[in-house]
Amino acid sequence: MLRSVAGRALFEQRRAVLAWSLGTAAMVLVTVVYYPSVRDNPELNSFYESLPPAVQALSGGVGLDFASASGYLTGELFAITVPIIFIIYGVLLGAAAIGREEERGTAELLLTAPVTRSRVVAEKAVAAALLLAVVGAALFGSLVIGCALVDLEVSAGNLLASSLASVLLGITFGALALAISGALGHRAHPAAWAGSLAVAAYILYSLAPVVSSLETWQKLSAFYWYLSSDPVSNGFDAGHLAVLAGAGVALTALAALLFERRDVAS
């Protein structure tokens, strides 16, 4: 396990990833078991419909039907809560991958071992992707169990597609944090930058339906590729998932390229 950079990254996170997974599963179960009472309470839905479109846009989506199974899961979980979890964990992992080794001083021994800097970046990125996938598996598993408990009818395939999209969204913003720390080091506050850019991306995507000038720009937002195909209702959209994965790979490659070129902080 400790023979490689990726192995150590996984080993060091073994307790943290368990906590993230259990926390995610608990949140999902608590949310899902409330579905019957929302479904059987039409006032809630008419209240949501009475909100101004901009408020709806930022609270899950314009015209979302909370009484439908897929509308409930999208609005309550996949529009905001689940992305927050995956983005935070992804950004923490991405910012720490190089940044923490450098900040603590462990980079001195790591980078004077016969392992190239690109290799270190790649192994850390793979480890982070695997850790996010573990949390994604907990998300998927708890959705399947929760939906079965309350007869919430969304196919396992669609739940898997939505969970995979969430993992890929976390990978995208984690890779963004990795690229910032690869380029500039921990002193540039990669987690703060990547986190704020994620919030900006969320606002850009979700306000686009109500602010027409944003409409042409929303494809710049990772949230567009994460949510606009409505994976809870429609399942896998290979093109959208590929854009998120591609962004993660490209940002990781950029991180390696820029980290190779600069001095390691002491």
Place this chain on the structure above:
Amino acid sequence: MGPDAVIEVSGLVKRYGAFQALHGIDLTVERGEVFGFIGPNGAGKTTLIRTMLDLIRPTAGSVRVLGLDSHRDAKAIHSRAGYVPGELVLWDRLTGRQALEHLAGLRGGAGASRIDALAERLDVELDRRISDLSKGNKEKIGLIQGFMHEPELVVLDEPTSGLDPLVQQEVFQIVDEVRERGSTVFFSSHHLDEVERIAERVGAIREGRMVAVDTVAGLKARAARRLEALLAGPVDAQEFRAIPGVRDVSVSGRHLHLVLTGPIDPVLKALARHRVDSLSAPEPELEEVFLGLFRGEGGERAA
């Protein structure tokens, strides 16, 4: 620079914005020698070492290690070198053994089999978490990882600062063994007695410039030494002031006192014309040599 040079630094400049850390360093370390690298804090010792190991990149000039380019061939250099950083930090969440097995793993397993023997020699507990270890014990783990894979070159950046004297002796012993095996040791320090104990040649750096590179004996020989003589009769100071390499001549009665920066032979020849009752010219302490160098006296300072 011969084919046997293990470290070849030429014209190395390192600049951080407006601050220049290294002003054109030239240095050659031959295979099989123990080279002491000495200088005050902030003189550029760690900057040079981190450049040799490709943690930082030269602004100008070149560094070759084991005949390879320090940047382009960094991976090959790293697999043949060992490094004990001055400010050693290990992964807090691992035990000492886990950290060492990790580092051995990154070397394809090289050195894993020597971990226990070295830990026993240095008397360090391997199965405790690193965050629970004292500074001295962490440094011992740093030493183990620097030597365990029997590298051709070991770079030590002030390795004994946190160690008790018994362990320091053990470190010197290990360095001696490494040298006997034919490896090269580059040893930075600001303890002169330590450098004198283990190094054959010494390089002194001050404000980013090499001020001297010589053998320990050579450095002492070029240092100013005091000479005192008690003569049987009065003596003329002028007779000694004329000798090249002699300064600060003073005579009081039968006592002659002078400072010698050149060869001693002409002074002895001059003294031989008198009857000498006693003579003393103690060998200078290495420390005095360096105090002189670091104040900017003597040495071969490049303008």
